[in-house]
Structure formats: C-alpha cells, structure tokens
Amino acid sequence: MDFAEHCDRLEAEIERFAALLEVAEPDTNVPTCPEWSVSELARHLGSIHRWAEFLVRYESERRVPLASLGLDDSIPTDSAWILSGGADLLSTLRSANPEAPMWSWGQDQHVRYWPRRQLHETAIHRCDLEIALGLRPELDPAVAADAIDEFLANLAPSAAFSPSVRYLRGNGEALVFRATDVDRAWTAVLSPDSFAIRPGSDNAQASLLGTASRLALLLYRRVGLGDSGVITSGSDDLVAFWLEHSGLQ
Numbered sequence: 001m002d003f004a005e006h007c008d009r010l011e012a013e014i015e016r017f018a019a020l021l022e023v024a025e026p027d028t029n030v031p032t033c034p035e036w037s038v039s040e041l042a043r044h045l046g047s048i049h050r051w052a053e054f055l056v057r058y059e060s061e062r063r064v065p066l067a068s069l070g071l072d073d074s075i076p077t078d079s080a081w082i083l084s085g086g087a088d089l090l091s092t093l094r095s096a097n098p099e100a101p102m103w104s105w106g107q108d109q110h111v112r113y114w115p116r117r118q119l120h121e122t123a124i125h126r127c128d129l130e131i132a133l134g135l136r137p138e139l140d141p142a143v144a145a146d147a148i149d150e151f152l153a154n155l156a157p158s159a160a161f162s163p164s165v166r167y168l169r170g171n172g173e174a175l176v177f178r179a180t181d182v183d184r185a186w187t188a189v190l191s192p193d194s195f196a197i198r199p200g201s202d203n204a205q206a207s208l209l210g211t212a213s214r215l216a217l218l219l220y221r222r223v224g225l226g227d228s229g230v231i232t233s234g235s236d237d238l239v240a241f242w243l244e245h246s247g248l249q
Contacts, residue, residue: 001146003098006115007090009143013122014086017045018079020129026077030132032222038132042077045125046085049118053089056114059102089118105161106154117154120147124220137217144212145182151219152177152186152197155246162249168195168242173235174204175242177219179212188242206234221247 001009026039033041051066075081098112106113124147127137139147159165170190178185178201185201201207208215210230218228225232225243232239 001116001142003112003115004094006112006119007093009140010093010115010119010122011086011090013119013126014049014082014090017042017122017126017129018082018086020126020133021079021082024129024133028132030128032128032131038129039077041125041128041132042082043073045122046077046082047071048121049082049085049089052114052118053085053092055102056089056096056111057092059096059100059111061101062103063105086122093118106150106157108153116146116150119143120150123147124222127217127222131222137222139213139216141179141182141212144216145179145184147216148177148179148184148186148212148219151216152188155197156194158248162247164245164247164249167245169193170195173206173238174202175238176201176204176207177215178207178209179215180209181211184212204234206232206236206238208232208239218243219246 021038021042024038026037028038030036030038030041036044047066050071051069054069055064093115096111098110100111101109102111103109104113104117106117123139123143127139130137155165168190169192171192173190175188176185185199187198187200187202187204189196189198208218208230210218210228214223214229217223218225218230
C-alpha cells in the first residue's frame, strides 16, 4: 500500500469504528483490553488520532506526550467525537509531505509512518470493539498483510515500552509466518543479541500458517493460538517462546 491508500483505508476503519460505537453500551467490558470499557477504548482511540494529527501537523522532531495536548476528559466519547478527530487527522495527513522527516516510535522516521500506523491502530481497535459486541472480527486480507508487515518491522523498537521483546534472542532459530490467502511470508531469525525479520520463508524450525487476518489478530493478541485458526508446525517450544515475548504492551 502507498501513502494515499493507507489514508483511504484509515478513513474506512474510522467510519466502521464509529458505526459500531453507535450500537455499543459505553460500560461494556472489552475482553481483549480487559482494563477498558467501550467508552475507555473509544477515548483511547480518539485521543491517539488527535495526538498523531498534532505530531504530523508540526512534523515533530521528538515525542510529544499525549497529556500535553490537554484533551478534555469530560467530552463524551461518542461516534461524533471519533469522526471529528478522525476527519482532522485525515485532513492533516492528506495535506502533508509523506517524505518529510519526523519523529515516530517505529522504524520509519517520516510522515509516511503515521497513516500506516493509525490504520492498523484503528483496525485492531475496531476488532476489539467487535469482540466486545460478541462479533467475530476479520480484517481485509490486504490490510491484514500490511498489519503483519508493520508489526514485525516495528517489533524491535517496541522494546522501549514492551520490555519482553528484549528476550527475543536465540542461536539462529527461525520461525516462519505465512499468510495463505495473499501469498506473503516472513521469517524471524533469532540471534544471540537480537532478531531479524526477512521476507519469504527460509528454512525454519517452526511455522505458523493461516489467513492474513487470523495471523494478524494472533500477532496482535486479539485471538489465542487455540482459537485463531492458525496452523503450527515444527517446534511448539519455539512458537510458544515467540508468542510469549512478542506481545505489545
């Protein structure tokens, strides 16, 4: 996907989240974010949209704390609030230069990082909301494959706030993730001091195979391995080790 498609797909996910929010009870627990209610999930997403918009608008060279934006916690976190923040974010993104350098917490330090990151932030939280409503979430295959790609690219930098990622080390063990419906594969190779992600399916000690949607939801911990529909082969211990230490916090 390119910059424009990330923006277009983000717009669709914002609208889907807002539509689901219309029929959700604010106090309903969100099982995949167990400390949050639906209202708190919506406040998080709407706040992140506003934070990202601020960062991109000023092409910030450093991280700006969300708290410094002074968002009013008394504002109702309804669908209109989600759509308003989303519209501002999309307007700023679409008028920005994708190649402009700026801060991000991920690997890519350019404006183009942000529509991609916000697309997957919004899509995964839309799935959270669907789970809270008793629905079975699914991602578009192209979006899901891009979410896997972005997740793996940003996994190493996420150690700054997900300390368990630092334990993803080994002695050359390799684990393949294969999306069966879009013919994409990624190989994670553990080394003594870190890990590397390579495109394709190199020789590996273990593999996870499934649709891009189910793989993405597993990697983002929105489904467990047992009910993910993902098929594993090879070393169960290596699969368990990866899943134990690669979750984002």
